[in-house]
Amino acid sequence: MYKKSILILIFIITLTTYGCANRREMPREQSPGQRVEQQREDRLAKSDQEAVEENINGYNLQDDLKITREEGSEISYINQEQKDELINGLGPKENNTILEEFRSSLPVGINNAIDYFKYNISFDYFLITAEEGSTIRETPTDESAAVTAKESLEKVSLLHRVEGEELEGSNIWYRVAFENQGSVNEGYIHSSMGTPRNFRFDSMKQAIDELNEQLGQGPLHFISNYKNENGTPPQRGDAAIDEFGYRVYHSAPAYDEANTESNYRYIPDGMLVRILDETGDFYHIDAPTFGRGYYVPKQYIDPNVTLRELTHVVVIDRSQQNQGAFEVEDNGLNLVSYTFSTTGIPGEFSYETTLGSYKAIQKRDRFEYLKSGTQEIAGYAPFAIRFTGGAYIHGVPVAYEEVEGEMVDPGFIEYLHTIGTFPRSNMCVRNFTSHAEFLYNWMNVRNGAVIVIE
Template identity: 65%
Template sequence: MYRKIILILMLAIMITMSSCGQRRNVPPDGEPPQGQQPGSSAEEPKEDKLAKSDREAVEENINGFNIEDDLRITQITQGKEENRVSYLSQQQKMKLLNNIGSKNMNTVLEEYNTILPEGINDAVQYFEYDMAFDYFLITAEEGAKIRENPIPDATVVTQVANLDKVSLLQRVEGEALEDSAIWYRVALKDNNEIKEGYLHATVGTPRNFRFERMQDAVNQLRQQLADGELHFISNYKFQNGAPPQKGDVAVDEYGYRFYHSAPAYEEADTNSNFRYIPDGILVRILDETDDFYHVNVPTFEGDFYVPKQYIDPNVTLSQLNHVVVVDRNHQNQASFELDENGLNLVSYTLATTGIAGDFSFETTLGSYKAIQKRERFEYLKSGTQDITGYAPFAIRFTGGAYIHGVPVAYEEEDGEKVDPGTIEYLHTIGTFPRSNMCVRNFTSHAEFLYNWIDNESGAVIVIE
């Protein structure tokens, strides 16, 4: 039922998009509720004084949860410390790992020593959050105590908070706690002092930058492009027409949205079975009929027929120089510059992807064209046409989904909306999905990507 409501609301927004772009002096009455928000209707403004490009720079709510939740979590966790981080850099972590010895009361089961695989060159240019490739995310709501040894009553070295990330050294077998004898040896910076100790497996989860999988994804796209130029689906905000609807839901059986998508038919017949194929996804034109392009969709591993209005044959990805790979499983990402010597890693950092909910959607898997850059775009309060905030340094890659910096909610002063300024850091970035389709970054990294990526030769790949 909720899916049906939001689908109707999205269509209504499309029909009245000119009203969405009108900047209002007075924001909507009242504060939005915490968490995910139910939709509501809004009256249509009488005038539209903005150009089309300005109207298009307004998107649906990009937050799966109210951004105030993330700000509150950050404030509680960080206290008075600005941009508090506890993990080590890759260099610090590897130096420590090479010098630590094993302890008699544990058996080392695995050592975490991820390095860049052959074919990826270290050309990192972004160092704002310099972190090790292997890390441990604290998921225990009450935080956790790092102990001197892997036993429940060992001396406490220091404490870490919920959603902290610490550098990961080893997985070990120690004394059992809650039916598990698995512990993780970790390291962190505490008041500029490097400390190490043990966390029980129940207080968090290990993560890392899966560079080999990222490399495979980039190389696959590189090979596809070597076989000939690629096109992409174009139906941002239904600019080329809404596809037929599959029942009363906003997504198909594969999780791809009705909104911003085109129909991909199994046959060159609009009466045949179809699935949604999202804006921005890369395809190869194999052939054509009077009404359809016969395309191969690498992401879907199959061939389909797409009505011609959804593909511009004159706009292609013919050269691949810049690629951002987003790992929605581990909630991190890396960006690569391609040359004849392989892949150059230019940045790696944490990220937050979309969450599937009643009023939000996952960041969909696949290979996409880097379509458009916007220094900022505004977004609406859920279910309304009221502009409530903006996101800085944005790279659009599918529909209204962007890689962007920390969202900023407008404040109200004397009845007018006021921009409080950009926000650099959220403690929730790199933890669990919390946005709506978009990929949230630290603002400084979003700005780095914004200035670095070349849309003409750039792509975004989302992996699981």
């Protein structure tokens, strides 16, 4: 009897232990829309694991690598703190008049929360565009002593715009600063040698504020036609883009009226819109980027998948070839990073990065791309965030190398000398690889957006 009682007790303990070990936490209650959205994200993550994109390079990648090798990867600008300290101690030199002092700062409503420091640069800088580079001189005259020589496409920090000796029809010079072997130096460069640029945080903030105002009216939807998966849009002749520069591929037709005989334009995959109502087979939508309403066939919008809250946003400035990343808080915007970038160039085999507000659709640790005009895989891009069609924010592209008849990955490339100069990619937005990795780990795709401004 005693042995039987012991056996029964052991059996009960075993059942109890097994039940505890296999008990699963009950999932939190989700609305039907949230469940659909989660299912869609799961499908995206699974279906795109092996996705291959078009050639993402507007120019031959080897050209960018050659420029980088020839001109080195020296980063010679100084950071914002160094620039502020330097400019406070400077006055005009003999024989020149200061016309403008470059003191860009974060506007009210943007908090300094920088968390990426590899390329800690000043907000105002000068891009050297002269093909043979340029000499920085002690005073704004061509005969003054040389301080240093800088290569084409280098960037130096901007201090002042001044009057000096007239050269090539202009008496405008720029006083600039740069780092040289751990010390900060300054001098003058003639305006014909390049172009001044800056991080336009005011414009970035305005773009984010406008998107937040739209979200204040309710959740936003977005166009979904990655690789024409929901239907090939109509096309007029052989034109690959409409009169506004938006591609037929990866897009939906946006009609003026609720019929396919009316005039239309293309509205790209990922672009944020709002469903106003529905008419037959069409959604009547408002497209904030375009500033008006259109009618879009229903297959191009999933009404259950939306952007409900904006917490993470990257703003890309095509005109300056730079970008900022922001977290949206109740007390304003937190700037977590700012750096150079390279956008798409329109060409025979490439397209510009189109303006507008887009959903951050998905993240991929890498994706492969094809050699132009073929189905041959040429290489890959690391740490990618897709925001429209096959366009991503990503790190420096890597071309596979052939070794003994096999294609081999040579490993990540951190830097290209052409990043932050002029458009050179095919729709995508190139970043230094370390910054692309930072964004990849930081971005919340559920509540994230990408905005392209000019």
